[in-house]
Amino acid sequence: MNRFYANGRERSQLVIENFDILSAACIKLNSLEDSSSVFKHTVDSATEFKSIDSAGIFVFDNISGDFVLEYSAGLSGCLVDSLSRCIPGSDLHGMLKNDRNLFPDPTEDDFFIRESGRQIFLKGIFPLILSETSSSVMFIASSMPGTLPREIQGIMETLVSMVKASISRIEVENSVRRSEREHSFLLESTNDPVFALDGNLEVKYCNGAFRQLVCSEDGSAPFSEVAGLELTSILREKFDEVLDSGSGFCISAFEYRDRTFNVLINRTPDGLFVLMNDITVAEQTRKKMNFRERFENLLITISTDFIKMRGSALNLGINDALLNIGVSIEVDRAYLFQFSDELRILKNTHEWCATNVQPQIDTRQELRTDEYPWLQNRLNRHWAFQIPRISDLPSWAEAERKLFESRDIQSLLIVPIVHGNNLIAFLGFDCVNQENYWSEDIIDLLRVVGDAIGNALVRNRMEKKLIEMYRRAEKEAQINAVLLKEVNHRVKNNLSEIIGILYAQRRYASSNDDHDEFVQSLISRIRGLATVHDMLSSSGWKPLELTMLARRIINSAITNAPDTKKLKASISKTSIRVNPNQAHALALILNELVRNSLKHALAVRDSLKIKVRMRKRRAGRITLIYSDNGPGYPEEVLEHDRKNLGLDLIQNLTIKNLQGDLTLQNDGGASAKIVFRRTLTEDGADGSK
Amino acid sequence: MEVSRKRKVLIVEDDHLVSEMIRGMLEELGYEIAGEAEDGHEALGMIREVQPEVVLMDIKMPKMSGIEAAILIQKHFPTPIVILSAYETEDLVKEAAEAGVGAYVVKPPGPAELFRAIEIACGRFEDMVELSSLRRKYEKALKTLENLSKLLPVCPGCGEEKRGEDYSRMLSMYLSSIPVEEISRYLCFRCGSRKDP
Known part of the structure; x- marks a missing residue:
């Protein structure tokens, strides 16, 4: 080794x-x-x-x-x-x-x-x-x-x-x-402002959203310098509260620079961690939802109420609805215009105004629609439309612009009311204090209200028409019933008079009388009665014009004259009218006078001229002079020594039925002057009064 | 058909031809025409003058209607009245009945109808006169009985006798108001059994 x-x-x-x-x-x-x-x-x-x-x-x-x-x-x-x-x-x-x-x-x-x-x-x-x-x-x-x-x-x-x-x-x-990067990434990528403060309330960290919110690039300085006075004044108290409190955190909501935040402040060992949750959109959505819910409830109530409203209650209901809608959508004026005369005329029938806003209803009556073609064009197409800024109106809406500006309108919303396929009215909403813009949601909901009001208006109009028709029918039925009674009465009277004529003719008849003449005179008298009855029934037993009456009676009477004789009748024109009873009596008198002329004058002449003159006199008195160019009355007739049925009828009808005076005389022929007092009512009331 | 006794009839009618009809029918039936008036006002004047036994009257007339005239006739010159009208509403019939009209005939009547109406009106009128007479007699008897009951000498309730100056005065006053013959008839058996001359 x-x-x-x-x-x-x-x-x-x-x-x-x-x-x-x-x-x-x-x-x-x-x-x-x-x-x-x-x-x-x-x-x-x-x-x-x-x-x-x-x-x-x-x-x-x-x-x-x-x-x-x-x-x-x-x-x-x-x-x-x-x-x-x-x-x-x-x-x-x-x-x-x-x-x-x-x-x-x-x-x-x-x-x-x-x-x-x-x-x-x-x-x-x-x-x-x-x-x-x-x-x-x-x-x-x-x-x-x-x-x-x-x-x-x-x-x-x-x-x-x-x-x-x-x-x-x-x-x-x-x-x-890596963790820091992730945290930083998370904090930077969030849209909510986030920052951390130390114990001296100096900003230790802040994300981009916070810097953007406070418009500051300085991320490390005292909070008041970074955030500015407004945000500091809002949050400072809350910081102190969290720092001093035992819980160590606080949640609170506040508004800052048109945005709504829900702030979470959490105490950390180094100071404070603050998350400002931007709930602006959520808050707006919530408010929108709340508004929509309330508005829908309001519309349901209005629509339901309109179903049972009639007459003046409907007017009150519409005014109430305009108030509630106006307050809900925050306008200054809400109103209803109704069309009439085939869409030619507009009339402001209902209006609600906010406090300190000038009502316009009194000056918005009888507007001619052809003077506002731009507005009418849109309404004719059944468009709901808004004008957020009046000055933006096109040049061909000059008349409308002047109208709106004269009423201080800044923004306007118009919702047409259509029933079936017919434009009948429109709802209008004005903003006079500021410009405004209405969402499609609101416009759609207002259309629902318009439909409900439209239905109620049409139903009300139909009911009024029905009532009017019913009253007219009732009145006609009453008139017909009265006329029927009158017809009955007149027919009975005529029948009584025919019987009276028969009795009178029998009384004056003698054994030497010609049977044919008896019958002819009877027919002539009954025809006279029939002629005046026809005239009176045609006029509905109203006063008759004297000229017309005389012409008809004389024409009817002279039809019995022989064809070989020349007859001419001249009747003066007058506007005098007499009541049915007087017309009846005068017709019978004229009939007898003509019969008399035909009988006596034509017996000795080939031609005959008959004149009838009528004049108004004082105190409602009428003079009627009948004359012919025949031989005139015999002396014994003028001296009342001789009587016949015709003269008796003339005299008695004048005295009894007309309560007038009769004068017979000869003046180039036979002349009968009848003076009576004109009354237009049958019970004798003076028609001249 | 003809009346057994000629009644005097006053015709009140403003239409001459209708008057002619009524006159003709009445003459046929055997009635006497007491006169002809043109309205209610004239009728009132003629009734006093001609004293008809029955009035035949229209309703609708100038100056005074038949109903108004009927009320005044019954008040001042009670006479049977027959209304002759072309109108036949319930209201008019009721008004006529309340005004004392005896019969109501619709124009134009048949002779038999007119006859019945006149006779019924006269019959009813006679009944009414009889009833009025009986009622007056009854009222008078009732008054007498009431006065006599005050003069009873003993109270029928407690049995107490009525004495004193007041009672004597009341008795004297009552007896002085009755003819002696009548008192004697009730109080004296001999006078009471004696027959009236």
Whole structure:
């Protein structure tokens, strides 16, 4: 067995020299930051020790099960090649698999490797990393046989320990670095502002979101300087609360720069860790959802209420709905316009205004739609539309722009109300204090309200029409019932009068009378009755025009005249009207006068002229003068010495039925003057009043 | 068909031809035409003058309606009234009945119908006159009985005798209000059994 050193002095010297190398190697190892450098430096350092010519580090290949030479020093290129892979089953592989430091005792036959006659002896094997996933083993060798001095073994073990410690340190440092990187990545990648403060409330760390929020690049300064006064004033109290409280954390919500944060402040050993969770979007969504829920409930209530509303209750309901909607969607004015006259006229029927906003309902009546073509064009297409800024209206909406601006409107929302396919009204919402924009959701919901109002309006209109029709029908039925009674009454009276004529004719008849003439005169008188009855029933028993009455009666009476005689009737025109009873009596009187003329005048003449003149006199009195150009009345008739049925009827009808006066005279023929007082009602009320 | 006794009828009708009809029918039936008036107002004047036994009257007339005239006739000159009208509503019939009308005939009536109406109205009127007379007699007897009960000398309730100046005065006053002959008839057996001359 060869011995390197013979005595203690040499050995001490050996220790001192190698210890310096060890110290330098350890210092170097402590500064290295990756395991490759450590391994490389370790094999380099190992070969600096006395008795060690070469060194290397095998790394176990988990796949093949081989040990692969990754690092080496002091080995020739050929040796490195031949040792590059140590396969399982070899002696060296068996030794490398050992988990302890080995210091084999090489003899001349027990060399490590031989190359070109040169022998290399294995002096030591040191597992550096032994784990399930990774395994590294260092070896040292020398061209000299024999066991390593114990001092060198000790130094090598120290070096290996240092290597292990360095690898552990590097792994820990890598782990910490990786962890820091991950934390940093996480904190930087979050959109929520995060920062850490020390006990003096100096910012120790802040992420990009925080820097962006406070608009500061300074990440290491007192919090008040970094965050500014506004955020400091909000959070300072909360910091103190957390620092002083036993719980060590606090959660609180606040608004800052139009954003809403839910802040979590946690006390750490170094100070405070603060996470400002930006809940702006969530808050907005929540508010939106709440608003929608409330609005939908409101609309359901409104729509349900409208189903049972009628008349004035509907008006109150619409006003109430405008108020509730106006408040909910935060407008200054809400109103309802209704169309009339085939969409030509617009009328503001209902309006709600916020406090201090001028009502417009009184000035928005009877608007002509053709004066606002832009607005009407959109409404005709049943579009719901909004004008967020009135000044943005197109040039051809000049009239609308002027109208809106005159009412201080800044933004406007219009929702048409359509029933079936007909535009009947629209809902309008004004903002006068600020511009506004309404979401499609709100517009859709307002359409629902519009539909409900539209249904209620149409139903109300239909009900009004039905009531009107019912009343008209009722009135017509009443009128018909009255007319029917009147017809009945008149027919009975006419029948009574016919019987009266028969009795009267019988009374005046004598045995010498011609039977045909008796019948003819009877027919003539009954025809007179029928003519006036026809006229009165056609007029619905209303006052008749005297001229018309006289013309009809005279024309009817002269049809009985012989064709050989010439007859001419002249009737003055007048607007005088007489009541049905007076018309009836006058018709019978005229009939008798014409019959008289035909009977007596035509007996001696071939032609006859009949004149009827009517005049209004004072105190509602009417004068009717009937005359013909015949031979006139005989003297005994004028002196009342002779009577016949015709004259008796004329006289009695004038006195009894007309309560008037009759004067008979001869004035170029027979003339009868009848004066009576005109009454337009049958009970004698003066129609002239 | 002809009436056994000629009743005097006043016709009240504003339509001459209807008057002619009524007149003709009444003459046929054998009634006497007491006169013809044109409205209720004229009828009131004529009733006093001609004293008809029955009034045949229209409802709708100028100046005064038949119903108004009927009320005044029954008040001042009670006479049977027959209404002759082309109207036949329940209200009018009720009003006529309340005004003291005895019969209501719709125009144009047949002679037999008119006859029945006139006779029924007269019969009812006679019954009413009889009833009025009986009622007056009954009321008078009731008053007498009431006065006599106050003059009983003993109270029928407690049996106490009525004496004193007040009772004597009441008795004297009552007896002085009755003719002596009548008192004698009730109080004297001899006078009471004597027959009235």
